[in-house]
Amino acid sequence: MKKYILFALISLCLWSCSEDEIKSYQGDQYLYFSQLMNTTNDNDKKNGYMEVSFNNYPTSEEVTLRIGMSLIGKPFNEDAPYSVVAVEEIDKDDPTPNAASKNFRLPEYPKFGAGLTSDTLEVTLVKTDDLKENVKLCLKLVPNEYFQGTLQEYEQIKIVFNNIISIPVWWTTQVTRVYLGTYSRRKYEEFVKCTGVSNFGALSTAEKRGHALTFKRYIALNNVMDVDADGNEFPMTVPIN
Numbered sequence: 001m002k003k004y005i006l007f008a009l010i011s012l013c014l015w016s017c018s019e020d021e022i023k024s025y026q027g028d029q030y031l032y033f034s035q036l037m038n039t040t041n042d043n044d045k046k047n048g049y050m051e052v053s054f055n056n057y058p059t060s061e062e063v064t065l066r067i068g069m070s071l072i073g074k075p076f077n078e079d080a081p082y083s084v085v086a087v088e089e090i091d092k093d094d095p096t097p098n099a100a101s102k103n104f105r106l107p108e109y110p111k112f113g114a115g116l117t118s119d120t121l122e123v124t125l126v127k128t129d130d131l132k133e134n135v136k137l138c139l140k141l142v143p144n145e146y147f148q149g150t151l152q153e154y155e156q157i158k159i160v161f162n163n164i165i166s167i168p169v170w171w172t173t174q175v176t177r178v179y180l181g182t183y184s185r186r187k188y189e190e191f192v193k194c195t196g197v198s199n200f201g202a203l204s205t206a207e208k209r210g211h212a213l214t215f216k217r218y219i220a221l222n223n224v225m226d227v228d229a230d231g232n233e234f235p236m237t238v239p240i241n
Helices: 002-025 042-047 173-180 185-195 205-222
Strands: 030-033 050-053 062-072 083-087 118-126 135-142 156-162 225-227 233-235
Touching: 030 135, 050 062, 118 135, 118 156, 173 205, 185 205, 185 225
Parallel strands: 050 156
Antiparallel strands: 030 062, 062 118, 083 135, 135 156, 225 233
């Protein structure tokens, strides 16, 4: 009998402690960057940051990133303002320079959506000709009157970006031989302008063929010219039939 009474007292004590924890938690909302926890990009997971190259967006002067965020605590009944700032990071093990203010824009009054446990922060990266090397943009969440704090290990996120012009990794020998022909920067830009596709390598065989044929018709209808290293123009061609 004593054994059962002792068990009941322990259970009551644990329930009481649990109730205290729940009560003390109510009203405290915490915000954190969930982007790197939930990303399907293996490179982002491995490096612990996001990487972006304007080389993959040849017709765009700006790229808007949607960065995943999550809430711990009860969702708000109305949109809740939060604070995010760009911080200078000085790390002897990472010589990557911090991004200049001209190369990014943060929302002036960001808000976490009403009734949501997950939302996104939109950050705009701005292309300039002097982005000839990687730069880093470090963003940090700052507590305010709406958010008690953050998860310390997820309160900061880093975006590494550049405008280094290079041949896309997907422009392989097969792409050259079967679909798009010899690479040139102008051909790449015209292809993206025509199709809206910047990652040809992610397409299926049927999709590759379809977009290559669309591009071939686009070249013929618009009399698109290519240009060589000396600046001489010549008719643009693709091998797809």
